Amino acid sequence: MRIAIVGAGFSGTSLTIELLRRGPVGVEVLLLERSGLFGPGLAYSSGDPNHLLNVRASNMSALADDPGHFVRWLQAHAANQGLGATVPASGHAFAPRGLYGRYLSETLAAVEAQAAPGRTVRRLPLDIRSLEIHAEGVRLHPAGAVPLDVDAAVLAVGNFPPELPVTEGCAACDASLIIRNPWDEAALARIAPDAPVIILGSGLTMVDLVIRLDARGHRGPIRVVSRRGLIPQQHRETAPWPSFIDPEAPPQTVAALMRRVRSEVERAEASGAGWRDVIDALRPATQAIWQGFDAVERRRFLRHVRPWWDIHRHRMSPEIAARIAHHLASGRLVVEAARGVRLDARDAGLALGVRPRGSSRLEWREATYLINCSGPQSDYRRVQDPLVASLLREGVARPDPLGQGLDVTPHNAIVAADGTAHSCLFGIGPVSKGQFWEIVAVPDIRRQTAALADTLADRIA
Ligand SMILES: Cc1cc2nc3c(=O)[nH]c(=O)nc-3n(C[C@H](O)[C@H](O)[C@H](O)COP(=O)(O)OP(=O)(O)OC[C@H]3O[C@@H](n4cnc5c(N)ncnc54)[C@H](O)[C@@H]3O)c2cc1C
Known part of the structure; x- marks a missing residue:
């Protein structure tokens, strides 16, 4: 049996590892990666040692059935990486990505x-x-090479660059001053050390960018504009809190979920624990909660809860949080709750027209550069990628109805435009976010890939 995995970031690499460990005898995996780098993917290819993991080491093992694997690897490599003191036995450490x-x-x-x-x-x-x-x-068509025939294929194509949320006035501005893709190193290299910068979006990508600009010697002012002006919370050591939602009978509405979480946080705080313990205790039930919501509740969650969910669930390491706090205190970094609505050219660069939260007044914020950190594009109808475009055009796949990746079944089979689930085409990682919601970080993806490896092994057996 030949299985092709498209994309060798964490998702594709983890599935390959699981197929090699527990797959059927007689399986040949073709791991296909356009960058030629097998393992790191977009998330872990940063060469900047200041870019740290945003999940503690104890949760980052690549092996679903050996949670201590990464901590042991890190401890073994700590001496020659200068990480000695930062890898405690608890695994509460944040290694370079x-x-x-x-x-x-x-x-x-x-x-x-x-x-x-x-x-x-x-x-x-x-x-x-x-x-x-x-x-x-499945027959796969690579650029500049002969087609590949396989028995099954898995899409592990990961995160796509964000789409610029402000289009009006964009054409009048110098295109080189608008950095649409925050992971484009060549574009970041153009920014002069004193140039004022506006960042659109205030999540972990913004945090990454501030740290990256620091490392490049940038000292100019940075203004962050996002609708709510919320930035990620920071990690602290947590203690296990008992699971309080039964995955077999999760709350059916967003309101019921929020009531349950709030009362649990109150109980935790009264007993000396904290909200982080409660949020972490949700993890085993999160996918069941999402799957239990109907489309109306899922939409409600995305509209009202998501910004709060994101900053509490996906937190910054303490080291990075300290640096962000320092920039905020010094005034070099300013975070504003406002909606960017239009752009305009200026002698010194550009201006972003914003409507501050709660106001309809248009105000202008000037800078030399604008960097788009509005979060990976998950609406596949808008993703500019030849493979994704062709899958949708040919009806091989269809977008998730809420714009969160592709439509996949609970067993990861890709659903075609006519609603039938393929028996030989699967999707994992962020591709499958519409079905699972909590499937963008390592602890969730590794469980998914172990389960898919078992499914494929059963099928062959
Ligand atoms: C900057 C960043 C930092 C993160 N940090 C953390 C963290 O600290 N901890 C955590 O748990 N999660 C983190 N995440 C979440 C991350 O989504 C997952 O941890 C995981 O890395 C996702 O892996 P992936 O393989 O699905 O995606 P990606 O890492 O995006 O990899 C997808 C790969 O597919 C390749 N590809 C795409 N299309 C094709 C094609 N048509 N042909 C061939 N190859 C193709 C791409 O080149 C890429 O290498 C981070 C995400 C980002 C973006």
């Missing part, structure tokens, strides 16, 4: 070396542009 990328590549190589005969992986540096389903399986 680039180092985690190395851990993934090394873990894949180690698992491959120990795989039982008949379980193999081939790493192919290919960019898949389209695919078709036929009676015997």
Whole structure:
């Protein structure tokens, strides 16, 4: 059996590892990655040692059934990485993301070396542009190479760059001053050290950008504009809090969920624990809660709860939080609750027209550069990617109705435009967010890939 995995970031690498460890004998994995780097993906390829993981090491093992694996690897590598004191036995440490990328590549190589005969992986540096389903399986079309025929394929194509939320007046501005993709290093290199910068969006990508600008020697003022002006909370050591939502009978409405969480936080705080313990205790039930909501409740969650969910669930490491707090206190970094509505060209660069929260007045904020940190584009109808565009055009896949990736079944099968679930095409990681919601971070993805490896093994058996 030949299985192609498109994308070798965490999701694709983790599925490969699980197939090599628990897959059927006689499986050949073709791991296809357009960057030619197998393991790190977008999230863990940063070469900036200041870019830290935003999940503690104890939750970052690549192996679902060995939660201490990454902490042990980190401890073994701590001495030569200068991390000695920062890896306590509790695993409450936040390693550089680039180092985690190395851990993934090394873990894949180690698992491959120990795989039982008949379980193999081939790493192919290919960019898949389209695919078709036929009676015997899937035919993939890479750019500049011959098509590949496989029995099954898995889409692990990850996060896509954000779309600029402000379009009006954009054409009048110098395009080189608008950095649409926050992960575009060449564009960031153009920013002069004293240039004033506006960042659109105040989540973890904004945090990354501030840290990246620091590392590049930028000292100019930074204004962050986002609708609510909320920035991520910081991690603290947490203690296990008992699970308080039964995944078999989750709350059916957003209001019921919020009541339950609030009362649990009050109970935790009264007993000396904290809200972080309660939020972390939700994790095993989060997917069941999302799946229990109907479309109206899911929409309600996205509209009203999501901004609060994001900043409490996806937190910054203490080290990074201290640096952000320092910039806020010094006034170099200003966070404003406002909606960016239009752009205008100015002699010194550009101006962003904003409506401050609660006001309809238009005010102008000037800067030399605007950086878009409005979050990965999850509405696949708007993603500018040849493979995604072709899947939707040919009806091989359809978007999730709430614009959160592709429509997939609870068993990860991709659903075609006519509503039938494919038996040989699957989607994992952020691709499957519409079905699972909480499926963008390592602890959730590794459970998903272990389960899919079992499904594929059963099917072959
Ligand atoms: C900047 C950043 C930091 C993060 N930090 C953390 C963290 O600290 N902890 C945590 O748990 N989660 C973190 N996350 C969440 C992250 O989504 C997951 O942890 C995980 O890395 C997602 O992996 P992925 O493989 O699905 O996506 P990606 O990392 O985006 O990888 C997808 C890969 O697919 C390749 N690809 C796409 N299309 C094609 C194609 N057509 N042909 C060939 N190759 C293709 C891309 O080149 C890419 O390498 C972070 C996310 C981001 C964006």
